[in-house]
Structures are given as structure tokens and as C-alpha cells.
Amino acid sequence: MATILVFESYGVQKHWKTVEAVHNHVLRFLKYTEPDRNSDTTIRFVPHTDLDFTTILHQNQVGGLQVQAKDGTWIDINPKPSHFIFMAGDMMKVWSNDRIRACYHQVKFSGDGERYSMGMFTFTDGEIEVPQEFVDEEHPLLYNYPFDSRKYIQFYVTADEAKKTKNPIKAFFGV
Numbered sequence: 001m002a003t004i005l006v007f008e009s010y011g012v013q014k015h016w017k018t019v020e021a022v023h024n025h026v027l028r029f030l031k032y033t034e035p036d037r038n039s040d041t042t043i044r045f046v047p048h049t050d051l052d053f054t055t056i057l058h059q060n061q062v063g064g065l066q067v068q069a070k071d072g073t074w075i076d077i078n079p080k081p082s083h084f085i086f087m088a089g090d091m092m093k094v095w096s097n098d099r100i101r102a103c104y105h106q107v108k109f110s111g112d113g114e115r116y117s118m119g120m121f122t123f124t125d126g127e128i129e130v131p132q133e134f135v136d137e138e139h140p141l142l143y144n145y146p147f148d149s150r151k152y153i154q155f156y157v158t159a160d161e162a163k164k165t166k167n168p169i170k171a172f173f174g175v
């Protein structure tokens, strides 16, 4: 539903069915153990963008999720128990010709106790094209389409440099 709203807000809703047809989902639960008082580590999950098209996150009362703003500052996300957080991933970034940025996020230690989170990761399976609505004189094509999302995942899991860079999409396309 949230994804449909994004499509509508960019005026590309006629492409929804094509993208939805190649969507698949992975549901993952994460348990973060209690902070070790003797350790200096402040990061629970290193900064990254998700590889997927979109992510929906839910967590218990222990906070820690942060999202990076354009100016580089980290913003604390303190969701209420009923909140779900919706984020764009790398595949949405490429599909939208960078009109939608992938959300750079991390999890820091915050408060006591175990932290639990649940994420639904939605991937596009196979090749995707950029909607023409995203391309004009001001926004020239940034990538080689069609974008093969399976090859991107394969690249990410096999190429060491992919995990070290802030922008693995750049490394994948060599741009």
C-alpha cells in the first residue's frame, strides 16, 4: 500500500502492475542481545542501504534505529509500538533513476535490554526498466537499463568491495 502511494505521488501508478508482478518478499526477525557494559561498541547494525526495492520495519520498545539526512546528520527514529517504518532500497533508487534515494540507516545501542526487530524486504526479481516519467532533460538516464536485480544481489554477496562502499549501486554499474 505504501509503495502504491509512492507510485501515485510520482505520477507513475500505471507502472505499478508491472513492478508488482516481479515482486517477492523476505520476512526476517532479528534479535539483538543486551549491550555489553564492558564494550565500547556503539553500533548494533552497521550503516547501509537495503538492497531491495522497499523495506517495512517494526521493532520492540528498545530504540536505536537512525536514518541519515542529506546533510549527513543521523536522525533518531523512535517508533511507537504500533508504527511500521517504510524505507526505499537500492532497487527503488535505480528503478526511479535516482529520483528516490535509498535510505541510509544504522542501529545504535540505545537503552537496555534485548532489541527485536522484524523486517519485510520486498525485492524485484529479474530485469526492471525505468519509467519514462523519470527521465527528462533535467534528469538524464543514470544507469544502464534494464537493471537486473538478480545480478545485483549476486554482485553484492560475492564482491568484497560492494560491502565496503556506502553506495554499492555505483560499484555495480561502475559509475
Ligand SMILES: O=C(O)CCC(=O)C(=O)O
Residues within 6 Å of the ligand: 030, 045, 050, 057, 059, 065, 105, 107, 116, 117, 118, 119
Ligand atoms: O533492526 C533494525 O531496526 C534494522 C535492521 C536492518 O536495517 C536490516 O535488517 O537491514
Ligand SMILES: [Fe+2]
Residues within 6 Å of the ligand: 048, 049, 050, 105
Ligand atoms: Fe537495513
